[in-house]
Amino acid sequence: MIDPDARRIRELVTPEGVALHLRLATAGARAAAFAVDAAIMLASLIAITILAFFILGGFRTFGPAAIIWLLGLFLLRNFYFTLFESGVRAATPGKRLLKLRVVARDGGQLTGGAVLARNLMREIEVFLPLIFLASASQEGFSSKWLSIFGFAWTGIFLFMPLFNRDRLRAGDMLAGTWVVENERQRIAPDLIARPNPGADRYSFTPAELAVYGQFEIQRLADVLHHDDPDTIVTVAGVIRRKLGRSDEADGAGDDRAFLDAYYTAARLHLERGLLFGQRKRDKHDSAS
Amino acid sequence: MSGAALAPSFGLSQFRAERESDWQRLEQLLDLVEKKSPKRLTNQDLIELPRLYRATLSALSIARETSLDGSMIAYLESLSTRAYFILYGCREPLWHQVGSFFASGWAAAVRGIRGEIVLIAALFFASALAGYALVLSDPTWFSALVPGEMASGRDMQASADYLRGTLYDPPEQGGLEVFATYLFTHNAQISILAFALGFAFGIPTFFLIAQNGVMLGAFYAVFVPKGLGWGLTGWLMIHGTTELSAIILAGAAGLHIGRAVAFPGMRTRFAAAGDAGRRGALVMIGVVIMLLVAGLLEGFARQLIVDDGARYAIAALMLAFWILYFTLAGRSLDDRP
Numbered sequence: 001m002i003d004p005d006a007r008r009i010r011e012l013v014t015p016e017g018v019a020l021h022l023r024l025a026t027a028g029a030r031a032a033a034f035a036v037d038a039a040i041m042l043a044s045l046i047a048i049t050i051l052a053f054f055i056l057g058g059f060r061t062f063g064p065a066a067i068i069w070l071l072g073l074f075l076l077r078n079f080y081f082t083l084f085e086s087g088v089r090a091a092t093p094g095k096r097l098l099k100l101r102v103v104a105r106d107g108g109q110l111t112g113g114a115v116l117a118r119n120l121m122r123e124i125e126v127f128l129p130l131i132f133l134a135s136a137s138q139e140g141f142s143s144k145w146l147s148i149f150g151f152a153w154t155g156i157f158l159f160m161p162l163f164n165r166d167r168l169r170a171g172d173m174l175a176g177t178w179v180v181e182n183e184r185q186r187i188a189p190d191l192i193a194r195p196n197p198g199a200d201r202y203s204f205t206p207a208e209l210a211v212y213g214q215f216e217i218q219r220l221a222d223v224l225h226h227d228d229p230d231t232i233v234t235v236a237g238v239i240r241r242k243l244g245r246s247d248e249a250d251g252a253g254d255d256r257a258f259l260d261a262y263y264t265a266a267r268l269h270l271e272r273g274l275l276f277g278q279r280k281r282d283k284h285d286s287a288s
Numbered sequence: 289m290s291g292a293a294l295a296p297s298f299g300l301s302q303f304r305a306e307r308e309s310d311w312q313r314l315e316q317l318l319d320l321v322e323k324k325s326p327k328r329l330t331n332q333d334l335i336e337l338p339r340l341y342r343a344t345l346s347a348l349s350i351a352r353e354t355s356l357d358g359s360m361i362a363y364l365e366s367l368s369t370r371a372y373f374i375l376y377g378c379r380e381p382l383w384h385q386v387g388s389f390f391a392s393g394w395a396a397a398v399r400g401i402r403g404e405i406v407l408i409a410a411l412f413f414a415s416a417l418a419g420y421a422l423v424l425s426d427p428t429w430f431s432a433l434v435p436g437e438m439a440s441g442r443d444m445q446a447s448a449d450y451l452r453g454t455l456y457d458p459p460e461q462g463g464l465e466v467f468a469t470y471l472f473t474h475n476a477q478i479s480i481l482a483f484a485l486g487f488a489f490g491i492p493t494f495f496l497i498a499q500n501g502v503m504l505g506a507f508y509a510v511f512v513p514k515g516l517g518w519g520l521t522g523w524l525m526i527h528g529t530t531e532l533s534a535i536i537l538a539g540a541a542g543l544h545i546g547r548a549v550a551f552p553g554m555r556t557r558f559a560a561a562g563d564a565g566r567r568g569a570l571v572m573i574g575v576v577i578m579l580l581v582a583g584l585l586e587g588f589a590r591q592l593i594v595d596d597g598a599r600y601a602i603a604a605l606m607l608a609f610w611i612l613y614f615t616l617a618g619r620s621l622d623d624r625p
Contacts, residue, residue, distance in 0.1 A: 012369075012372075014345065014368075014372055014376075015376070016342065016345055016346075018345050018346075018348060018349050018368070020365060020368055020369045020372060021365065022369065066466045066469070066470075067465060067466055067469045070466075070469045070470055070473045071469055071473060073473070074472075074473040074476065074477065077477075078476075078477075078480060078576075086379075086382065088321060088322050088325075088326070088374070089322055090373075090377070101373075103373060103377065104377065105558075105562075107372075107376065108376065108377070109376070109377055109379060110377055110379070111379070111566060112379070112385050112389075113565075113566035113567070113569045113570050114562075114565070114566050114569075116566075116569035116570070116572070116573060117565035117566050117568065117569035118565075120480055120483060120484055120569055120572055121484050121487060121565075122484075123477075123480050123481050123483075123484040124481070124484040124485055124487065124488075128481070128484075157487070170487050173558065173561055173562075173565075174487065174545060174561050174562065174564070174565030174568075175562060175565050175566065175569075176558065176559075176561075176562030176565070176566070182370075183366070184366060184370075185359075185362045185363040185365070185366040185367075186359075186363065187308075187311075187359060187360055187363035188359035188360075190304055190305075190357065190360075191357075193304070193305065214356055217356055218356060218358040221356075221357070221358060221359070222358075225359070267356050267357075270356055271354060271355060271356055274353065274354050274355075274356070275354060
């Protein structure tokens with residue numbers, strides 16, 4: 001089974017000896033999370049200024065506004081990420097929206113020092129390239145080229161996640177962290193626990209049950225969960241042909257009952273194989 | 289046929305039915321911890337949480353080997369992962385972290401990079417000397433070393449009276465608080481940059497530190513020949529003992545990570561970088577605090593206190609405080625692993 005996401009899976013073995021699979025966040029998801037966070041930072045700075053304006057009843061001097069911007073920009077720029085990632089969820093609002101979180105690469109505690117280290121490095125990954133870009137657009141010819149050269153140099157840090165397998169930022173390397181997907185899986189209803197009144201009408205021979213393997217049966221489960229009438233008809237047709245059964249004999253039109261019955265029988269057949277240590281991975285697998 | 293199929297089916301569907309309430313309970317507890325706070329857990333919950341986690345983890349192991357219910361396996365894996373990070377990734381409360389940072393963590397981190405501190409301090413003072421010698425030997429160096437807006441008239445052509453005025457005259461306009469804020473944020477940002485640039489094998493950090501040292505030396509070359517060296521030192525050091533210490537610490541923290549990345553020694557490069565990065569980050573939080581103190585001293589104290597003696601007293605007091613704090617705080621804990 002070739003999963004396009006398989007390259008992003010990393011194994012974490014718990015102290016109990018069970019392997020858990022973490023899926024690393026894509027570079028795109030992380031960039032999107034950063035964009036969300038940057039927008040939030042900007043919006044909150046503007047909001048604070050407006051709030052202060054009303055509280056102070058308008059500024060007679062530029063002093064209060066200057067202090068709010070200087071201090072607010074400094075605190076947001078350096079501590080916004082640190083503050084949020086220090087929480088229980090280890091994620092900024094942007095990461096939370098994209099269903100990501102920060103974890104320590106060794107699976108241990110995510111210390112305050114690590115969170116701080118990974119975010120202080122944003123200084124050279126994000127802000128330094130921005131400064132070079134800004135100065136390139138303002139300066140004359142000679143320092144323009146210097147700025148472009150500087151931008152190219154800092155680009156190494158900016159685009160570092162694209163150049164390593166683990167999608168590590170410079171900050172992640174320095175802090176021993178990585179960013180993983182944190183999507184909650186919902187548990188689908190148990191297909192074989194439900195009563196299926198039509199099931200008695202069908203019975204399958206062991207040869208018919210051995211046609212498919214684990215992969216096909218799990219795809220069939222997806223189809224049944226999805227419950228799209230057109231797909232049900234198509235899939236039922238395909239399976240009937242594969243088993244050499246005619247639609248008429250089984251009573252066409254009751255495709256859902258047929259699929260339910262076949263799924264239940266085939267899954268139990270394969271699971272019984274599992275209990276005996278035989279896993280039939282897909283229809284090409286010769287096991288059992 | 290159907291009888292044979294039903295017998296195992298009983299066991300396997302029971303497997304899910306009899307455990308599902310445990311999983312839901314674990315999910316509720318995790319939601320409570322993530323959405324509200326770990327403090328909301330009752331004693332009963334605290335006892336249950338690890339038990340439910342292990343039960344879920346063992347259910348995952350069994351399901352992987354015996355079940356073809358893909359949705360259940362994916363659910364159990366995501367639930368176990370969530371629970372794992374809450375149980376094993378948990379941290380001390382924030383206030384304990386802050387407390388232990390000031391009691392021992394900060395000073396211990398600073399002691400951990402003492403080699404780099406010595407090196408950076410030597411580089412800083414050597415470049416200050418170099419700047420001083422350069423400008424004395426050829427005054428045209430001054431404009432090359434110090435940017436115009438920074439010098440603001442305090443250059444080689446300035447008269448002694450004008451220079452004395454910059455040291456002792458009260459500032460023309462108010463707005464000390466804006467000035468202090470600007471100094472603090474600007475200096476803190478530069479030192480964070482110096483730290484982060486350490487990642488490039490520490491080389492840019494060297495340049496930043498040397499540049500600062502040379503500028504300091506160049507200013508001395510302007511003031512000393514006019515007999516204002518003593519006054520300039522007081523004017524600088526009232527906040528400078530704090531600020532220069534902070535800059536040297538930031539440079540040393542940057543060099544520390546640069547050294548770990550370039551020469552990891554017996555450890556892997558990632559392990560060495562991780563250790564150095566976490567230690568450096570602790571030092572940097574301290575640097576930001578020191579620069580806040582320095583910004584207040586520079587923005588307020590220096591403008592309000594014009595007596596050289598008082599300025600020197602404050603400078604010496606601050607320096608003694610930092611040295612004592614860094615050498616002694618949390619010392620007894622250092623031997624602990």
